[in-house]
Amino acid sequence: MGIKKSFCFLINSLAGGGAERVLIRILSFLKPKKVFLLEREINYPVDESLVEILSKHSIRTNPILKTLYIPLYALRLSSKLENSSTVVSFLERANFVNVLSKSFKKHKAIISVRMDQESGHKGLRKLNSLLIKIFYPRADLVIAVSKGVKESLIRLGVPEEKIKVIYNPYPIEEIQGLTKEPLYEYEVIFKNPVLITAGRLTKQKGQWHLLRIFKKLKEEFPELKLVILGEGELKEYLFKLSQTLGLKTFVWDRDKLSEDFDVYFLGFQKNPFKFIGRAELFVFPSLWEGFPNALVEAMACGVPVVSSDCRSGPREILAPDRDFRIETQEPEFAEYGVLMPVFEVKFKKADEPLEEKEIMWAETLRRLLIDDKLRAHYSQRALERAEDFRIEKIIEEWRWVLES
Missing domain, CATH: 3.40.50.2000 (Glycogen Phosphorylase B;)
Known part of the structure; x- marks a missing residue:
């Protein structure tokens, strides 16, 4: 019509x-x-x-x-x-x-x-x-x-x-097609298991917590890599924090690419999906949201997701049958992904000990990294849930609004 x-x-x-x-x-x-x-x-x-x-x-x-x-x-x-x-x-x-x-x-x-x-x-x-x-x-x-x-x-x-x-609409086939694009020089990163996150380098996204959690995980998984996609005003703070944590840190406009780094800041990428689709887990530590595009896009790539249960959106995406007003205080292995407690909006230094929630996140990520069956389960569930946000479905609601 x-x-x-x-x-x-x-x-x-x-x-x-x-x-x-x-x-x-x-x-x-x-x-x-x-x-x-x-x-x-x-x-x-x-x-x-x-x-x-x-x-x-x-x-x-x-x-x-x-x-x-x-x-x-x-x-x-x-x-x-x-x-x-x-x-x-x-x-x-x-x-x-x-x-x-x-x-x-x-x-x-x-x-x-x-x-x-x-x-x-x-x-x-x-x-x-x-x-x-x-x-x-x-x-x-x-x-x-x-x-x-x-x-x-x-x-x-x-x-x-x-x-x-x-809800936001997503071109599912297009996203899935883009996951197959060659990595070229970035292939060296994915010779090892990778955690990935995507979003502006800004306070809202809470990436400093992920760097501290990743440092803890490296003790057990020395080959593990962390890829961070996005640019923003916290660029220098996050680079410095990563280096002060003792993590060898690649910065997109500074360093020569090799597989010797622990953390890769890759900046804005025209096609983020070719990176996301090759990761073990998509990790989303946001402090607040509306409806996070990056979360659904990662699910359309078939990647298991671990997200903060921040206001608002992640719970509606990962646990649609539960009350969206709930905010978990412990790991919740929900229907379509894992929901985690939200961090405080407070910057951290490298020498501060991990807080209780950061330890909880590290233990949950550890469990997923060692459990291939659990990751495979959430990979399949992610693909199924992404279909609910297919653009062809959502666009009908927009048409109704503009006609009525």
């Missing part, structure tokens, strides 16, 4: 990231009139005739300036819309712009909320909560990427009847 109404997408930029990837994926199925960007970066393949940029800002522009610019973004957006238009926005600043622009042009504003609104804004919670309370209830519809995100929105005053949960 075709979508009858004229609609547009709005997002901060297409520089990279989970929300941007979701938008690009659904573009293939839903044909918008325009894709509006608040900033000028485009790092994804997109028909540039669809794109219209609302400012000269970039990802390097001061965030405070971009926040102050929200009314002007909104005015510029409204000048390009008709009253009958529908605008679907992704990410918070774009969501605020979308709703505010209704003051100038009476279009329909649909906003996509991708992060738990309480745990996901450390340090900025009061300001963010205030803006959400002002703007989000004025949207015509709010798309939450998980039940946990929906609950956090309700607690901040968004009417429940305005919220619909739509």
Whole structure:
């Protein structure tokens, strides 16, 4: 069934990231009139005739300036819309712009909320909560990427009847095809067993805990390697921590590749799946999420996953039949993967002894590394669960939203 109404997408930029990837994926199925960007970066393949940029800002522009610019973004957006238009926005600043622009042009504003609104804004919670309370209830519809995100929105005053949960979509065959791409020079890493994680090098992802856990595992598994995919502002802290832990550390823009390293920081990779698909385990120590793309993508690669039970998303993915409000305090061997206690949002030094949760994670990873049957079980279950998020299924929910 075709979508009858004229609609547009709005997002901060297409520089990279989970929300941007979701938008690009659904573009293939839903044909918008325009894709509006608040900033000028485009790092994804997109028909540039669809794109219209609302400012000269970039990802390097001061965030405070971009926040102050929200009314002007909104005015510029409204000048390009008709009253009958529908605008679907992704990410918070774009969501605020979308709703505010209704003051100038009476279009329909649909906003996509991708992060738990309480745990996901450390340090900025009061300001963010205030803006959400002002703007989000004025949207015509709010798309939450998980039940946990929906609950956090309700607690901040968004009417429940305005919220619909739509999980992120994934091109399963495409991901699985990309796992077969040759590794070329990176082949040397995978001569040994590998733990892998993927995500921005940022506080949210908690990678410093994984480095400390990995150091403990190396005592029993000297050939084990750790691969970390992604870039971000914690780059130098994580490199230094890894080296101070006594781990021989490869950095993508500094070192010559060989199999002699313990930890491999490989930066941003256009095809992360060829690495993920060859690992023993995908380990996800995030401190908070909305609905983690990397987790489902790893499962589509057929890799067993071990994830923090953070708010929100991992429990809904790995234990869909259990109450999503539960937060485990011990290892939980769930239906589709292993859920682990969440770490505190607190940086650690190399000389600090492992905390109780880190020891628990190390013991659980050890069990999975020595138990081939358990890994094979979770590999198969991961593939089965990934099918539930197949893009062809999820896109029907988006079509319903845009038609109704």
